[in-house]
Amino acid sequence: MPMVKQLRAKQERIIESVRHGLEGEAAMEFIHRSGYAMTQGALARHLHAMGGKKHIQDLLAQGKSNVEILETCFPSEDLHRMETAPPDQGELFVPDEPVMNPFLADVQHPLFESTKLTVTMPTDLYQALSLAAKAEGKRRNDLIVEILTTALSRLPAMHAPEKE
Numbered sequence: 001m002p003m004v005k006q007l008r009a010k011q012e013r014i015i016e017s018v019r020h021g022l023e024g025e026a027a028m029e030f031i032h033r034s035g036y037a038m039t040q041g042a043l044a045r046h047l048h049a050m051g052g053k054k055h056i057q058d059l060l061a062q063g064k065s066n067v068e069i070l071e072t073c074f075p076s077e078d079l080h081r082m083e084t085a086p087p088d089q090g091e092l093f094v095p096d097e098p099v100m101n102p103f104l105a106d107v108q109h110p111l112f113e114s115t116k117l118t119v120t121m122p123t124d125l126y127q128a129l130s131l132a133a134k135a136e137g138k139r140r141n142d143l144i145v146e147i148l149t150t151a152l153s154r155l156p157a158m159h160a161p162e163k164e
Contacts, residue, residue, distance in 0.1 A: 001111045008074075008077070011037075011049075011073075012033065012070060013030070013031050013036055014027075014043065014047065015052075016030075017031060018053060018056045018057060018060065028043065030058045033118060049073070050073040051073055053079060055073075059072060090114060129143060
């Protein structure tokens with residue numbers, strides 16, 4: 001994702017936090033759960049770049065969408081690609097055969113190719129992962145997946161409880 005597009009996606013999450021009336025730590029937690037790392041200072045800089053929290057609240061009161069607010073705040077940019085149409089009802093369900101999850105034998109959930117995960121970890125561990133990934137010539141995310149896969153493959157086989 002190009003840097004500007006990623007920046008605007010992060011700012012869209014900031015606008016959404018304002019829409020929900022979140023402030024301080026609650027806003028930070030919302031943004032972090034959306035997958036964006038940010039400090040309080042960065043949040044303040046982004047709000048300032050968009051004209052301030054009051055400006056965003058006024059635009060929200062006018063009924064503008066998040067993308068329309070970004071277009072208002074950054075008129076020189078083409079943000080039409082950020083808008084997504086809501087999915088059709090049929091697109092919400094996967095028609096393929098669901099794959100059985102061995103840990104949930106009674107419940108059938110389709111397993112997807114990948115899932116986003118947010119992990120809170122000590123800074124020194126995060127930096128160690130960054131250094132290890134750089135030393136191995138991999139992306140940090142790929143190294144984390146490799147470590148988890150290796151660790152989980154060494155666990156003893158888990159059997160579903162027998163039904164009486």
